Amino acid sequence: MNKPSPIHQSGNALNEAAREAMLEAGEQWTGMREAVFTQLARHEQPVSAYDIADELTTSRGKRVAPNSVYRILDLFVAHNVAVRIESSRAYVASTHPGLRHDCVFLVCEECGGVAHIDDDEMSRSIQALALRVGFQPHRPVLEIRGVCEDCA
Numbered sequence: 001m002n003k004p005s006p007i008h009q010s011g012n013a014l015n016e017a018a019r020e021a022m023l024e025a026g027e028q029w030t031g032m033r034e035a036v037f038t039q040l041a042r043h044e045q046p047v048s049a050y051d052i053a054d055e056l057t058t059s060r061g062k063r064v065a066p067n068s069v070y071r072i073l074d075l076f077v078a079h080n081v082a083v084r085i086e087s088s089r090a091y092v093a094s095t096h097p098g099l100r101h102d103c104v105f106l107v108c109e110e111c112g113g114v115a116h117i118d119d120d121e122m123s124r125s126i127q128a129l130a131l132r133v134g135f136q137p138h139r140p141v142l143e144i145r146g147v148c149e150d151c152a
Helices: 011-026 031-041 049-060 066-077 120-132
Strands: 082-085 090-093 105-108 114-120 143-148
Touching: 011 031, 011 066, 031 049, 031 066, 031 090, 049 066, 066 082, 066 090, 082 105
Parallel strands: 105 143
Antiparallel strands: 082 090, 105 114
């Protein structure tokens, strides 16, 4: 049986949930981390570290290095505050920060939009498949590329 889907947050509630998830993980919530998350969360489509660095450079009036943004995004991914869309080499904010579970990402090849589906039963099945052949899954990333309803 599937567990109920987690509550998807947005706006200030999402920023606060991200902050709480990082603090609960024993990480600091610095001004730069908050700025990176805020920029990430304002995008509905996956965004690259370079795009975030450019936006922060413009808004702050001083250069922000993409490498710094990458390090922060990697930390966010490790604590499920952000998710990396592997096929796009870009990131989206997790709408339920800190909650560990596998999502299925639906990636539109036309507009670049990303939606996700929470299905714990399917995730367990995929992980069980991997275990059956002796593979130890760490973080399944499931993506389905196609065309969204708006673009179809």
